[in-house]
Amino acid sequence: MRAAVLEGVEDVKVHDDVEIDKPGVGEVLVRVHSCGVCHSDLHFVDGSLPCATPAILGHEAGGIVEAVGSGVTGLAEGDKVILTLRRRAAAATTACAASTRSARSTRT
Numbered sequence: 001m002r003a004a005v006l007e008g009v010e011d012v013k014v015h016d017d018v019e020i021d022k023p024g025v026g027e028v029l030v031r032v033h034s035c036g037v038c039h040s041d042l043h044f045v046d047g048s049l050p051c052a053t054p055a056i057l058g059h060e061a062g063g064i065v066e067a068v069g070s071g072v073t074g075l076a077e078g079d080k081v082i083l084t085l086r087r088r089a090a091a092a093t094t095a096c097a098a099s100t101r102s103a104r105s106t107r108t
Protein backbone atom coordinates (compact mmCIF):
# COMPACT_ATOMS: atom_id res chain seq x y z
CA MET A 1 0.00 0.00 0.00
CA ARG A 2 1.20 3.51 -0.76
CA ALA A 3 1.08 5.95 2.17
CA ALA A 4 2.51 9.19 3.48
CA VAL A 5 4.17 8.20 6.75
CA LEU A 6 4.95 10.60 9.59
CA GLU A 7 8.32 9.40 10.83
CA GLY A 8 8.94 12.23 13.31
CA VAL A 9 8.28 15.93 13.79
CA GLU A 10 8.18 17.64 10.35
CA ASP A 11 9.37 14.37 8.77
CA VAL A 12 6.82 12.89 6.32
CA LYS A 13 7.91 10.44 3.63
CA VAL A 14 5.91 8.58 0.98
CA HIS A 15 6.35 4.81 1.06
CA ASP A 16 5.09 2.41 -1.62
CA ASP A 17 5.55 -0.74 0.46
CA VAL A 18 3.52 -0.22 3.64
CA GLU A 19 2.12 -3.51 4.92
CA ILE A 20 -1.06 -3.59 6.99
CA ASP A 21 -1.61 -6.23 9.68
CA LYS A 22 -4.77 -8.29 9.80
CA PRO A 23 -7.24 -6.77 12.28
CA GLY A 24 -6.66 -7.76 15.89
CA VAL A 25 -9.12 -8.10 18.73
CA GLY A 26 -11.67 -5.31 18.54
CA GLU A 27 -10.29 -3.95 15.25
CA VAL A 28 -11.53 -3.80 11.68
CA LEU A 29 -9.60 -3.34 8.45
CA VAL A 30 -11.10 -0.66 6.20
CA ARG A 31 -10.22 -0.04 2.55
CA VAL A 32 -10.24 3.76 2.54
CA HIS A 33 -11.86 5.32 -0.50
CA SER A 34 -11.36 8.94 0.51
CA CYS A 35 -9.73 10.76 3.39
CA GLY A 36 -9.34 14.33 4.54
CA VAL A 37 -6.28 15.72 6.26
CA CYS A 38 -7.49 18.05 9.00
CA HIS A 39 -5.75 20.53 11.24
CA SER A 40 -5.19 17.87 13.92
CA ASP A 41 -2.96 16.08 11.43
CA LEU A 42 -0.97 19.27 10.90
CA HIS A 43 -0.47 19.48 14.70
CA PHE A 44 0.83 15.89 14.68
CA VAL A 45 3.27 16.86 11.93
CA ASP A 46 4.55 20.01 13.68
CA GLY A 47 4.78 18.22 17.04
CA SER A 48 2.32 20.44 18.92
CA LEU A 49 0.15 17.34 19.50
CA PRO A 50 2.11 14.25 20.58
CA CYS A 51 1.86 11.33 18.17
CA ALA A 52 3.55 7.94 18.26
CA THR A 53 5.57 7.41 15.08
CA PRO A 54 5.72 6.01 12.53
CA ALA A 55 2.10 6.96 11.80
CA ILE A 56 -0.12 7.25 8.76
CA LEU A 57 -2.16 10.40 9.23
CA GLY A 58 -5.67 11.14 8.08
CA HIS A 59 -8.52 10.23 10.38
CA GLU A 60 -11.59 11.58 8.63
CA ALA A 61 -12.20 8.92 6.04
CA GLY A 62 -14.80 6.77 4.39
CA GLY A 63 -14.43 3.26 3.08
CA ILE A 64 -15.49 -0.37 3.09
CA VAL A 65 -14.82 -2.92 5.84
CA GLU A 66 -12.49 -5.58 4.40
CA ALA A 67 -11.96 -7.73 7.48
CA VAL A 68 -13.24 -7.89 11.05
CA GLY A 69 -11.16 -8.88 14.07
CA SER A 70 -12.40 -11.11 16.85
CA GLY A 71 -14.73 -9.53 19.35
CA VAL A 72 -16.13 -7.00 16.90
CA THR A 73 -19.90 -6.86 16.77
CA GLY A 74 -22.16 -4.72 14.65
CA LEU A 75 -19.81 -4.50 11.66
CA ALA A 76 -19.24 -6.97 8.86
CA GLU A 77 -17.13 -7.29 5.73
CA GLY A 78 -18.58 -5.08 3.01
CA ASP A 79 -20.12 -2.48 5.35
CA LYS A 80 -19.69 1.13 4.30
CA VAL A 81 -18.20 3.10 7.22
CA ILE A 82 -16.92 6.51 8.15
CA LEU A 83 -13.87 6.93 10.37
CA THR A 84 -13.05 9.55 12.94
CA LEU A 85 -10.31 10.16 15.47
CA ARG A 86 -10.85 8.07 18.59
CA ARG A 87 -8.21 6.85 20.95
CA ARG A 88 -8.49 3.35 22.45
CA ALA A 89 -8.88 4.85 25.92
CA ALA A 90 -12.12 6.46 24.78
CA ALA A 91 -13.55 3.21 23.44
CA ALA A 92 -15.95 2.74 26.34
CA THR A 93 -17.36 6.26 26.39
CA THR A 94 -20.89 7.18 25.47
CA ALA A 95 -19.62 9.46 22.69
CA CYS A 96 -17.74 6.55 21.15
CA ALA A 97 -20.82 4.36 21.31
CA ALA A 98 -22.76 7.10 19.53
CA SER A 99 -20.02 7.26 16.92
CA THR A 100 -20.32 3.51 16.38
CA ARG A 101 -24.05 3.89 15.83
CA SER A 102 -23.29 6.59 13.25
CA ALA A 103 -20.97 4.21 11.43
CA ARG A 104 -23.65 1.54 11.41
CA SER A 105 -26.16 3.95 9.94
CA THR A 106 -24.05 4.25 6.79
CA ARG A 107 -24.87 0.67 5.79
CA THR A 108 -26.79 0.33 2.57
Ligand SMILES: [Zn+2]
Nearest residue numbers: 038039040060
Ligand atom coordinates in the same frame (compact mmCIF):
# COMPACT_ATOMS: atom_id res chain seq x y z
ZN1 LIG B 1 -9.87 15.86 12.41
